[in-house]
Amino acid sequence: MPASVLWAVDLFGRVYTLSTAGQYWELCRDSQLEFKRVSAATQFCWGIACDNQVYLYVCASDVPIRRREEAYENQRWNPMGGFCDKLLPSDRWPWSDVSGLQHRPLDGVALLSPHWEWESDWYVDENFGGEPTEKGGWTYAMDFPATYTRDKKWNSCVRRRKWIRYRRYKSRDMWAKIPSKDDPEALPDPFNDLSVGGWEITEEPVGRLSVWAVSLQGKVWYREDVSHPNPEGSSWSLVDTPGEVVQISCGPHDLLWATLWEGQALVREGINRNNPRGSSWTIVEPPGSENGILHVSVGVSVVWAVTKDRKVWFRRGVNSHNPCGTSWIEMVGEMTMVNVGLNDQVWGIGCEDRAVYFRQGVTPSELSGKTWKAIVAGRESDRSHSGSSSSLLSAGCFFGDEVRGSSESAPSDNDTSEVERRDPKQLLPEESLDGSSNPRGSSASDTGAGRTPGCAGEHSGPTEDRGDTAAALGPREHSDPASPPAQLPWTSIDLKEPKKAAGHEAASCPEAAGLSSQGLCPLGTEEPYGADDHPLWAWVSGGSCAVDTGSTLKWFTVQSGLSPSAQTLSLSITPAQTAAWRKQIFQQLTERTRRELENFRHYEQAVEQSVWVKTGALQWWCDWKPHKWVDVRVALEQFTGHDGARDSILFIYYMLHEEKKYLHVFLNEVTALVPVLNEAKHSFALYTPERTRQRWPVRLAAATEQDMNDWLALLSLSCSESRRVHGRLSPQAIWSITCKGDIFVSEPSPDLEAQEHPLPCDQMFWRQVGGHLRLVEASSHGVVWGIGYDHTAWVYTGGYGGGCFQGLASSSSNIYTQSDVKSVCIYENQRWNPVTGYTSRGLPTDRPMWSDASGLQECTKAGTKPPSLQWTWVSDWSVDFSTPGGTDQEGWQYASDFPASYHGYKTMKDFVRRRCWARKCKLVTSGPWLEVAPIALGDVSIIPACPETEGQGHSIALWAVSDKGDVLCRLGVSELNPAGSSWLHVGTDQPFASVSIGACYQVWAVARDGSAFYRGSVSPSQPAGDCWYHIPSPPKQRLVQVSVGHTSVYALDENGNLWFRGGITPSYPQGSSWEHVSNNVRRVSVGPLDQVWVIANKVQGSHGLSRGTVCRRTGVQPHEPKGQGWDYGIGGGWSHISVRANTTRASRSWSREREAQGPVRC
């Protein structure tokens, strides 16, 4: 789980963030403004500052937010001047938008707000439907509007071309004021509350966000057109409400609740993908009539509320279908506000001590959680203080070269007015220190003061009308942010008192007992700056804070002087691994063995090694027909020699026709052990070269998952031992992944790529590595990256084991928790009939009305389980609109009959329709992988080692395509820092799908439209190259993947055809043409020796057919880079392979030959 942040505002309006990986509140980078509200979403945070204006904070990312502006230049042919911009009077504008209806001159396209900048000047788009036009981008037609073609014909009377220009959002890592260009009359009045959510209603690429705001007059506003590519949105529009709203909360999905001044809650109904604003309001009564609701916060399927008496309530029975829920449950604790973040996790601010509390134990099955736990993380600026109580620090610890932050001494100029204003009102130090007076006096008055503890300011007008005690403060001067710093003498004294009071109160509060808010108080009053030790919070927002049950947070203990950087996971080698003591132990043990054993090997061993047998009962998928699971007894016999070497035989005893029989497998012949988990069986497949050729592995099933894992671990260990393969992987390892996401590696033997008599693929030994990935790419530098099904990027840590391999089969360090999320899809099928239209009543011959994609298997919502017991559901069923072919507004796809090709609109000929329902499930496992946050990837490629570039100190070139299609180049990747440091964005005119970098820095990529691109001038000194060259794809084929080896370039199209790029020379690296090599290919990997490996779609064996098989191209030679045939290896069920790390050259003769011939030199 990547580090994400919790946002909070303290009583002085300063905005802080707290990372899930850290333990200090960090002051927001842009701290010029004070805020009263923040509402966070991933990458964004919206806020209302104390000037009551709305601000947007966009977190900096390596991938810029960029939008394309387009304009069309239209021309008509006339006999006089040929094509020119003199159009007919009835024609469109010479410069227009795509429809031609709107005039759009290039210089008239302006930036929408000061927060954008142009990336470059206008240029002509040469790409027309994946093909370069090669004619200045012109496309021709008979007349406007019509279908345009690339070629000019005799009847082409008009032509047009597209101009494009990119703008980029520049105001990142700072608060950008949301511009209001609206009519001053209709301007919303100053804002009072705001909430961001709704990002789960639409998937990418729409990526819409819902931003709701409440004005001081109680009106509700919705911000139009807010999305990831357009973070500011366009304008505010008013949403009618039945009463005066004081506060609003928008969940990540379709929940939206607001509170009315009178204390009821308003629930928005009818929010969906097509109508994110919803349609109507429903009123929900507060838990008690005397105490109305003060504050409400919603998640995906939870609602929490705080009533005027500061009690916390949980709403029972809330979900998408019933957004109002059923009843209120009172929770322990008294809070001023609560906030629901990601995963329905909850934070609150204690009403007595103003500490941020985290609700522990919130899980999908127990949404109300267990207890409130105070976050005692200090602020970064406090660190020198919190450390001062530690006896470890030296006398000099108070001296530092840091510039002391304003929070420690006098508040900054902007703070002054806030502090002055709020202190007497909310903290009432004298009163609360007066033991006899009502200890809640302060909070009671605060309660009255209202719902907005952080905002009583110059706009306190309306609140005064309501008899607010805040009125007692009297009108204040407008605080001018530019006023000179206040040098008031009270700052260090007045601030000190209230905090002590707060600490005192905390101790008396039963909920807070033991939560050590007191522990943060200075030990002695002699500490002159101790006043500011305990932050007082006003607002918290968890909308970008991802915490789940597996997370370990360090927020709850006071940490002693460790720097935050020391605690974050890092791949660089830890000092412990290189420490002298460790080296000495290894060295001494080796010496000891030499001393005590070397001359005495002829001595007899005291303990004789005997045969060791493990037996058990399993089920076996029998070899004869009809195939079925039969009960078998199995025995693993291990023989160990005195040198610790061991060999093992697995016996499987079964009954056939009342006769006892057995089959046996020598474990040193086993080539792979593959877990085959499904909801019904805990089984695994055991491959030998013979079984691989037959496409019929030995399949065994255990009664429980634990039992299966035990057998799998034992057999794997025995296999590795009998082959003397254990411990770390070599950097040359070949990586592959099954369609279940299991990761396998094979150590290449020197003869694997031999020219004469290479090792047959089916004899390669594969062992499993923990983790779950969709693809993995390696290089012989030892740098390995993987991408999960949820597009998370992972970097290999150098460990081994993990997952079900525990103990000895696993390295002791470098194993981390890994998770992955994927969607399970089922289809709802309907048939049209003349009376009732589309119904779920089909013909008797039809597929089940709820089925899998093929329609063969019935799959109902209730009956469909996650793929195996390792997976758990993490969402509800929802319609998937991203199905290829498109859908209508309700997600339906139409066709004339089942099964057929579906389209996203209804025609007269369509009699059936279907729609896809998806449900997300999550798996948590462990493996030698660390997340590379925060950008999700679709593809990655690492430069294969090349003798010419080795040892020159360059960083290792690594290219990737983000899940949104951005092309990225990783900087700072090295053997010691395989994760690299940052991304460099490489601009493209369209989203990309695949990228590959060859040993000589040839970067090839495939766009989502199926065309190929070559990146020019990539070199160590210019890692991102200079420009893209459009390479037409093979005729009528859309490419999906490209792989570049030493000099060979191979590409794969969507129909499984493998293409070789011919005509590549050093002076013309783009090559000249695509040459067909083979069909039946799913995935290709070209290695640094120009070896070609693929995942074949189908391979027939003597006993069965396997889909997804590792195959090697045979006969690949420098003068015959396309090779001759295929050698079949492990499979089926494989989906990915990377041979890009294997530089183990076969024989010297081959490399000599290669040098002599040298078709391409780097």
Add this chain to the structure above:
Amino acid sequence: MTDDKDVLRDVWFGRIPTCFTLYQDEITEREAEPYYLLLPRVSYLTLVTDKVKKHFQKVMRQEDISEIWFEYEGTPLKWHYPIGLLFDLLASNSALPWNITVHFKSFPEKDLLHCPSKDAIEAHFMSCMKEADALKHKSQVINEMQKKDHKQLWMGLQNDRFDQFWAINRKLMEYPAEENGFRYIPFRIYQTTTEQPFIQKLFRPVAADGQLHTLGDLLKEVCPSAVTPEDGEKKNQVMIHGIEPMLETPLQWLSEHLSYPDNFLHISIIPQPTD
């Protein structure tokens, strides 16, 4: 780079070449040849010397045979100490093989415990394990194990099966992620120069300030005499499994990797040999 797992293997497969000779006063029917054997460092004398016993019994009269015991240079060898500890403590700086004298008579009642059968060794071994886990995890791990797991630990030791033993023992070496180590480190410090058989105290792996305690910290705390003063000459060797780990080695790491199968760190403090 070597993996920490290799340390476990090296520790387990440590062997001491030993020459057993029958005590000169034992009455034999014919000359008793010395018997050479590789003894596993992590095991117990009486557990691995069946062959020795058989060898010498062949040359003796039945009536002269009573309980076997071993002695090295006049010191009776306690069977309930691991072999590696006995060797480090008594013979680490002498020439190999290790010359052990075998006795069948005059059992030194005041020095040795009787070892009537392998069950006695098993009982002793398991009680050490339980004590160690009481220190490490308040006995939670060992108590959660099934009977067969306990048996597997013992059988693993008895049959010298590294995998069999560690498949279970790794559970005893785990600790909660939020802690930085065990509750207390199970250790015993042995010195030949003192009367007291060994030192054993409660000692945490992590200091109050979060720093990891090292071997040096432990010695300073519980056995200051063993620590060489900063300016002084090195007088003692601190030995575990025949090696001298640096005093900077974190104690938690030592406990996880250099403990004997009984889960204790058996640390020998022996005088620095004078050349």
